[in-house]
Amino acid sequence: MASRDPSTWGNGHVPGIEFLIKALTPLNILLAVGGVIAGTVIGALPGLTATMAVAVLVPLTFGMEPASALIALGAIYTGAIYGGAYSAVLLNTPGTPSAIATTFDGYPMARRGDGDLAITLACLASVTGGLVGAAFLLLLAPPLAKFALQFGPVEYFWLAVFGLTLIAALSEGSVLRGLIGGCIGLLLSAIGTAEVGGDIRYTGELKSLLGGIDVVSALIGLYCVPVLMDLVATPDPHLKLTHEVAGFRFREALRIAWRSKSNLARSSVIGTLVGILPGAGGSIASLVAYAEARRVSKNPSSFGKGEPNGILATESSNNATVGGGFIPTLVLGIPGTPPDAVILGALLVQGIRTGPSLFSEQSQIVYTFIYGLFLATILMLPIGLVIGRYAFKSIVSIPKAALVPSVAFLTILGSYAVHNNAHETQQMVVLGLIAWVLGRFGFTASPIVLGLILGTIAESGFVQGYLIGNAKGSALMEFLTRPLSAGIIAFILLTLLYPLVKGRIGAPKLPSNE
Amino acid sequence: MNNSERDLRGIIASLVFAAIGVLAIYHARDFSPLGAVFPRTIAAAMIVLCAVYVVFAVLRPIAVEKPQPGSAGRRIALAIAMLAWALLLEPLGFLLTSIACFAATLVIANYDKWTPRLAVTYAGVGILVLGTLYGVFSYVLQVPFPTGVFL
Amino acid sequence: MKPLSKLLLVMAAIAAGAAIAAYPEKTINYIIAFGPGGESDISARLQEPYFKKYAGQTVAIQYKPGAGGATAWSQINSAPGDGYTIIGTNLPHIVLQPLQKDVGYKTDELANVYWFHFTPDAVVVPAGSPHKSLKDLVAAAKKAPGATTFSGSGTNSANHLAQQRFDKLAGIKTTYVPFKGTGASNTALLGKQVSGSWSYTTVAVQLGDQVRCLAVAMEKRHPILPDCPTFKEQGYELVSGAYRGLAVPQSTPAAVKQQLSDLIGKINKDPEFIKKMEDKGFAMIDAPVEKMGAFMAARKKEYETIAREMGIVKTKK
Numbered sequence: 013m014a015s016r017d018p019s020t021w022g023n024g025h026v027p028g029i030e031f032l033i034k035a036l037t038p039l040n041i042l043l044a045v046g047g048v049i050a051g052t053v054i055g056a057l058p059g060l061t062a063t064m065a066v067a068v069l070v071p072l073t074f075g076m077e078p079a080s081a082l083i084a085l086g087a088i089y090t091g092a093i094y095g096g097a098y099s100a101v102l103l104n105t106p107g108t109p110s111a112i113a114t115t116f117d118g119y120p121m122a123r124r125g126d127g128d129l130a131i132t133l134a135c136l137a138s139v140t141g142g143l144v145g146a147a148f149l150l151l152l153a154p155p156l157a158k159f160a161l162q163f164g165p166v167e168y169f170w171l172a173v174f175g176l177t178l179i180a181a182l183s184e185g186s187v188l189r190g191l192i193g194g195c196i197g198l199l200l201s202a203i204g205t206a207e208v209g210g211d212i213r214y215t216g217e218l219k220s221l222l223g224g225i226d227v228v229s230a231l232i233g234l235y236c237v238p239v240l241m242d243l244v245a246t247p248d249p250h251l252k253l254t255h256e257v258a259g260f261r262f263r264e265a266l267r268i269a270w271r272s273k274s275n276l277a278r279s280s281v282i283g284t285l286v287g288i289l290p291g292a293g294g295s296i297a298s299l300v301a302y303a304e305a306r307r308v309s310k311n312p313s314s315f316g317k318g319e320p321n322g323i324l325a326t327e328s329s330n331n332a333t334v335g336g337g338f339i340p341t342l343v344l345g346i347p348g349t350p351p352d353a354v355i356l357g358a359l360l361v362q363g364i365r366t367g368p369s370l371f372s373e374q375s376q377i378v379y380t381f382i383y384g385l386f387l388a389t390i391l392m393l394p395i396g397l398v399i400g401r402y403a404f405k406s407i408v409s410i411p412k413a414a415l416v417p418s419v420a421f422l423t424i425l426g427s428y429a430v431h432n433n434a435h436e437t438q439q440m441v442v443l444g445l446i447a448w449v450l451g452r453f454g455f456t457a458s459p460i461v462l463g464l465i466l467g468t469i470a471e472s473g474f475v476q477g478y479l480i481g482n483a484k485g486s487a488l489m490e491f492l493t494r495p496l497s498a499g500i501i502a503f504i505l506l507t508l509l510y511p512l513v514k515g516r517i518g519a520p521k522l523p524s525n526e
Numbered sequence: 527m528n529n530s531e532r533d534l535r536g537i538i539a540s541l542v543f544a545a546i547g548v549l550a551i552y553h554a555r556d557f558s559p560l561g562a563v564f565p566r567t568i569a570a571a572m573i574v575l576c577a578v579y580v581v582f583a584v585l586r587p588i589a590v591e592k593p594q595p596g597s598a599g600r601r602i603a604l605a606i607a608m609l610a611w612a613l614l615l616e617p618l619g620f621l622l623t624s625i626a627c628f629a630a631t632l633v634i635a636n637y638d639k640w641t642p643r644l645a646v647t648y649a650g651v652g653i654l655v656l657g658t659l660y661g662v663f664s665y666v667l668q669v670p671f672p673t674g675v676f677l
Numbered sequence: 678m679k680p681l682s683k684l685l686l687v688m689a690a691i692a693a694g695a696a697i698a699a700y701p702e703k704t705i706n707y708i709i710a711f712g713p714g715g716e717s718d719i720s721a722r723l724q725e726p727y728f729k730k731y732a733g734q735t736v737a738i739q740y741k742p743g744a745g746g747a748t749a750w751s752q753i754n755s756a757p758g759d760g761y762t763i764i765g766t767n768l769p770h771i772v773l774q775p776l777q778k779d780v781g782y783k784t785d786e787l788a789n790v791y792w793f794h795f796t797p798d799a800v801v802v803p804a805g806s807p808h809k810s811l812k813d814l815v816a817a818a819k820k821a822p823g824a825t826t827f828s829g830s831g832t833n834s835a836n837h838l839a840q841q842r843f844d845k846l847a848g849i850k851t852t853y854v855p856f857k858g859t860g861a862s863n864t865a866l867l868g869k870q871v872s873g874s875w876s877y878t879t880v881a882v883q884l885g886d887q888v889r890c891l892a893v894a895m896e897k898r899h900p901i902l903p904d905c906p907t908f909k910e911q912g913y914e915l916v917s918g919a920y921r922g923l924a925v926p927q928s929t930p931a932a933v934k935q936q937l938s939d940l941i942g943k944i945n946k947d948p949e950f951i952k953k954m955e956d957k958g959f960a961m962i963d964a965p966v967e968k969m970g971a972f973m974a975a976r977k978k979e980y981e982t983i984a985r986e987m988g989i990v991k992t993k994k
Contacts, residue, residue: 071738162868165870195571199572204744206561207831207856210558210832214550219780222748245596290864346864353860357713365885369885412637413636413648416631416632416635417652420608420627425663431743433743434672453535472857476855480826483852
């Protein structure tokens with residue numbers, strides 16, 4: 013088994029081990045298999061996200077036993093996060109926001125004919141990350157939940173700023189262009205009714221913009237539409253097939269993964285920790301893990317050009333957020349990630365009261381679920397490999413004339429299903445066309461999307477921190493003197509100054525395409 | 527890619543973004559102080575970044591990437607088809623619009639010679655893709671799709 | 678198109694007639710103006726099995742979230758008025774939103790048929806807070822005006838409204854810190870980033886002994902929170918919360934509205950349903966279609982007054 017589980021198995025103190033057997037009923041195994049398959053397929057389709065997978069399938073679980081329902085939802089969730097890698101790798105379109113950073117190296121790998129290898133790597137990384145996240149959930153949930161509560165609005169503000177500095181670090185080509193793109197995304201995030209303050213901003217009398225720009229529909233448009241535009245422009249096949257698709261290239265992937273075990277471990281832990289922070293989620297986790305992997309790498313210039321370590325970092329960290337996100341959800345009753353919010357609602361309908369007492373009073377449900385999550389994660393290995401191979405084969409073999417309308421239909425369907433509304437579909441297409449034009453001017457989609465995601469976190473963190481700080485006496489002190497804030501600020505400075513220390517960018521340099 | 531020249535596209539784009547930044551700051555005058563601080567800061571930062579970009583681009587020529595070659599006509603046709611798809615969803619209904627626009631994008635993307643066999647194959651693909659996804663979402667997952675005027 | 682529209686009218690009339698005969702005779706689409714997992718969804722999910730029990734028909738719960746519910750509410754009147762499309766509505770949202778801006782619907786354009794429960798406002802503090810009672814909190818706020826901070830969900834929301842009203846009633850000045858949704862507000866509360874939280878009984882129940890509930894805005898104490906006194910007991914005239922009801926497209930015939938209202942009324946009297954709702958912190962009310970006019974008029978007056986005082990009324994009446 014490829015899983016490298018750093019948890020303390022066998023020390024005799026694994027909590028709730030007696031429920032392992034309860035998790036392994038035929039029904040639960042069946043639900044885990046079905047959930048992983050359904051999640052992976054939905055996640056793999058561009059435009060259909062993990063949150064949506066959980067949301068649309070939640071009603072089907074209401075008739076089940078609580079533990080079984082949770083296992084099914086956990087399996088769907090973890091499958092969907094993994095499935096997002098397929099379209100990231102094969103179509104340069106993240107299937108879910110968590111897979112944005114997977115496009116950086118996944119698509120270049122597919123372009124040079126290593127799409128199957130990239131998908132197998134993603135599968136290995138996802139299983140590893142998922143197991144690490146689940147292990148933290150099993151062993152350390154209550155203390156970690158307490159840690160998450162230390163993060164106040166000010167820390168979220170600095171965390172978002174940290175994310176923005178990563179844009180600069182990650183921009184391929186020109187750093188300046190990346191930063192300008194980030195600003196565009198940040199400005200886009202201000203459109204609509206401000207959650208904090210209630211101002212109506214930049215809607216231009218359009219009622220459809222009152223709710224703001226939806227991140228998911230923007231994501232679909234910004235990535236998918238330019239891909240489609242370039243697909244129809246030439247008769248060349250979408251991906252070149254350089255070899256016979258025979259196996260999974262499993263051994264090769266396993267070798268690469270084993271060589272990068274420290275990257276996998278680090279990224280999984282980053283993913284778990286970011287997942288615990290309510291409101292952060294897989295997109296930020298994978299970004300941080302990617303930036304760290306690149307920073308530590310001996311060969312940072314290979315990142316963005318098809319570096320397997322990039323995929324290992326993003327895919328292990330985003331699946332680790334699944335287990336991590338369940339920690340505040342179950343311990344505190346506060347959803348860790350957007351899909352957790354849906355799952356929390358399902359728990360309430362089931363009559364389960366979350367909170368610190370859940371682990372003692374309803375331990376049967378919790379531990380059965382956690383072992384079910386392990387089961388689902390392990391099942392992801394065979395299921396993911398098989399679906400992945402099938403996805404790879406079909407993407408490379410179906411002709412453009414069938415691929416383009418199918419993907420186009422999925423973007424329409426996915427953006428509609430975000431809110432079951434055509435407004436988001438219109439936003440998606442318009443943003444997509446703008447993205448294509450910007451692409452011709454040298455501005456890529458990723459900084460814009462990250463700006464859009466981080467904008468709301470940064471702004472509400474800032475305004476809330478300001479209000480709280482003012483009430484306490486000084487807003488400035490609030491932002492600078494809290495210990496965790498100071499820590500994050502130090503990280504930000506480290507990221508910004510590290511290249512200088514390395515002596516890479518000594519003097520102000522031209523934007524170049526190296 | 528070795529032909530060094532001024533990055534004219536970058537300069538144009540930067541000027542447009544700077545103008546957007548100015549507009550954003552201008553419109554922020556009506557917002558409450560707390561609601562205005564974020565867009566103002568970002569817009570100001572964007573204007574500065576754009577100015578720096580223009581200065582660099584004017585001072586030193588760089589290797590400019592040539593845009594991908596390809597058929598502009600098909601790109602424009604696809605853009606129109608996608609826009610129509612999004613705009614007609616509600617008035618015409620989800621299914622009807624999707625059938626029409628699916629067919630349109632299929633024709634735009636096809637470079638092979640149309641033969642009866644090809645037409646039948648692609649029609650089958652269309653029915654399969656649209657039918658399966660529409661069926662699952664509409665009937666199993668209860669997604670409320672607009673039905674439009676004809677249904 | 679004249680004959681066609683006439684034909685449609687006739688068909689609609691026939692359909693309406695048929696609907697009166699045996700409503701409901703097929704699945705009812707129940708639209709939630711928010712995403713899945715929220716309180717509107719949870720209460721609808723709890724109602725769901727009782728539609729089957731009392732009407733013999735299922736409901737299909739569909740989500741149309743966006744702009745705090747306004748997206749769905751502004752579109753409901755274009756749905757067919759046959760009683761098979763119903764939508765969850767929320768107070769004070771449907772009064773406050775059209776007051777603040779043009780959101781595409783007006784309060785009176787929503788044909789509410791029943792208000793079936795509400796989540797009473799509540800003040801909660803972290804379990805370890807030095808404020809043991811509402812009295813402590815008010816005293817602290819009096820000593821240092823503005824230094825007491827409350828988290829709440831959203832600006833100009835039910836939480837915000839309650840905070841403003843209480844400040845006036847108690848003659849204190851506190852700082853309201855808006856968060857994006859109840860989850861984020863709870864995070865700040867449990868993390869002790871704020872002194873307390875303006876929230877709901879449901880949250881007090883859900884967070885259990887991690888928090889202390891200081892007061893609920895109800896007439897009588899909530900059965901599941903017997904230790905949490907009402908504002909009234911402590912001398913403040915505050916009974917409020919977020920109400921949830923059901924509306925239909927305006928074109929729905931009166932007879933169908935009545936049948937729907939009767940059906941919801943039956944569900945609302947089911948002891949098992951009441952228990953499930955109250956266990957989660959909801960409080961039951963019954964405002965059927967017969968009493969809708971008076972109920973809405975009272976709520977509108979109440980909200981408009983406070984909204985004007987807060988200065989959030991932007992549109993002209």
